Amino acid sequence: MPHVQITWVEGRTPEQKRKIAERVTTALIEDGQAKRENVHVSFHDVPSTNYAEGGVLVVDQKRTP
Amino acid sequence: MPHVQITWVEGRTPEQKRKIAERVTTALIEDGQAKRENVHVSFHDVPSTNYAEGGVLVVDQKRTP
Amino acid sequence: MPHVQITWVEGRTPEQKRKIAERVTTALIEDGQAKRENVHVSFHDVPSTNYAEGGVLVVDQKRTP
Amino acid sequence: MPHVQITWVEGRTPEQKRKIAERVTTALIEDGQAKRENVHVSFHDVPSTNYAEGGVLVVDQKRTP
Amino acid sequence: MPHVQITWVEGRTPEQKRKIAERVTTALIEDGQAKRENVHVSFHDVPSTNYAEGGVLVVDQKRTP
Amino acid sequence: MPHVQITWVEGRTPEQKRKIAERVTTALIEDGQAKRENVHVSFHDVPSTNYAEGGVLVVDQKRTP
Numbered sequence: 001m002p003h004v005q006i007t008w009v010e011g012r013t014p015e016q017k018r019k020i021a022e023r024v025t026t027a028l029i030e031d032g033q034a035k036r037e038n039v040h041v042s043f044h045d046v047p048s049t050n051y052a053e054g055g056v057l058v059v060d061q062k063r064t065p
Numbered sequence: 066m067p068h069v070q071i072t073w074v075e076g077r078t079p080e081q082k083r084k085i086a087e088r089v090t091t092a093l094i095e096d097g098q099a100k101r102e103n104v105h106v107s108f109h110d111v112p113s114t115n116y117a118e119g120g121v122l123v124v125d126q127k128r129t130p
Numbered sequence: 131m132p133h134v135q136i137t138w139v140e141g142r143t144p145e146q147k148r149k150i151a152e153r154v155t156t157a158l159i160e161d162g163q164a165k166r167e168n169v170h171v172s173f174h175d176v177p178s179t180n181y182a183e184g185g186v187l188v189v190d191q192k193r194t195p
Numbered sequence: 196m197p198h199v200q201i202t203w204v205e206g207r208t209p210e211q212k213r214k215i216a217e218r219v220t221t222a223l224i225e226d227g228q229a230k231r232e233n234v235h236v237s238f239h240d241v242p243s244t245n246y247a248e249g250g251v252l253v254v255d256q257k258r259t260p
Numbered sequence: 261m262p263h264v265q266i267t268w269v270e271g272r273t274p275e276q277k278r279k280i281a282e283r284v285t286t287a288l289i290e291d292g293q294a295k296r297e298n299v300h301v302s303f304h305d306v307p308s309t310n311y312a313e314g315g316v317l318v319v320d321q322k323r324t325p
Numbered sequence: 326m327p328h329v330q331i332t333w334v335e336g337r338t339p340e341q342k343r344k345i346a347e348r349v350t351t352a353l354i355e356d357g358q359a360k361r362e363n364v365h366v367s368f369h370d371v372p373s374t375n376y377a378e379g380g381v382l383v384v385d386q387k388r389t390p
Contacts, residue, residue, distance in 0.1 A: 008327035025250035027348035055090035067138030092153035120220035155315035185350035203262030285380035
């Protein structure tokens with residue numbers, strides 16, 4: 001532990017995920033006393049039809065996701 | 066908050082998700098004191114090989130998912 | 131299926147959860163072709179130190195959760 | 196209940212999922228007093244770019260996932 | 261990976277969780293090609309007011325949870 | 326979005342969660358194009374009887390969690 005589940009709209013590159021996984025892991029080690037080898041991070045990419053904020057799907061919002 | 070994660074077998078249309086996201090959000094506002102802009106809903110579609118009820122995958126069940 | 135996981139700051143009453151579970155379930159039946167007996171809803175109550183929006187814990191926000 | 200969410204890197208076959216769903220369900224019945232019809236299991240397959248251990252994506256690890 | 265999240269109504273003993281964690285882990289190793297040290301299992305205990313099946317909270321059901 | 330769910334063994338202080346929430350949020354903004362106000366982070370604290378690694382509960386491991 002810990003396990004980190006990140007759910008967001010698809011579109012991020014492997015390089016973006018690589019950086020975020022490392023930064024999140026480091027934050028948990030430095031500020032949460034986690035051991036590096038026990039930190040797991042999973043990214044759950046969903047289409048823009050599958051995430052809503054304020055009741056409105058991202059695909060219907062007038063902004064970039 | 067709140068965050069709502071809905072996991073189900075794929076096959077629902079964007080229009081179905083649109084209606085459900087709105088109804089779930091409204092329920093949380095009216096009965097759960099949530100603020101609209103803070104309600105997030107994510108739909109996690111999985112194939113029918115990836116959901117089991119009673120130990121039986123949906124793809125193996127003799128019913129419509 | 132579906133399974134619905136609702137994560138929010140603790141403080142809602144059983145009566146509020148009762149109403150929300152029923153409304154969410156009905157929405158999934160009417161708009162998502164779910165069968166009533168297969169809809170599961172779980173509420174994950176976390177303390178106000180355990181939910182952050184915009185990087186700020188709810189306990190530190192100048193608003194009611 | 197219970198609901199079991201299994202998140203892993205994609206690549207397992209339906210037959211592997213079939214066996215695991217049955218074994219997990221049986222374990223929850225025999226050792227957790229669950230009723231068979233109430234046990235739900237969902238498999239969340241993610242690409243090898245979407246799971247990190249120790250801050251390193253599985254796609255970047257020098258091992259089979 | 262994999263990460264396994266089990267959500268259920270509270271009441272199971274540590275001994276029950278110990279057995280289930282071992283059985284689930286073994287199933288993922290034998291049938292899912294997982295490496296033992298990478299399998300994580302978390303149990304999310306919720307009160308009987310916090311889990312609904314068919315729109316009815318477990319606390320309101322006429323059965324033992 | 327994104328929504329970040331962090332599951333770990335209880336014991337971290339609010340100050341530790343405060344720092345981690347901020348660092349995770351910043352990582353998602355800088356490397357994941359997220360908008361600050363849309364980033365939600367929830368911490369799911371579980372007892373040491375409720376998390377297993379390699380099939381062994383943390384409470385049974387010969388190390389500090």
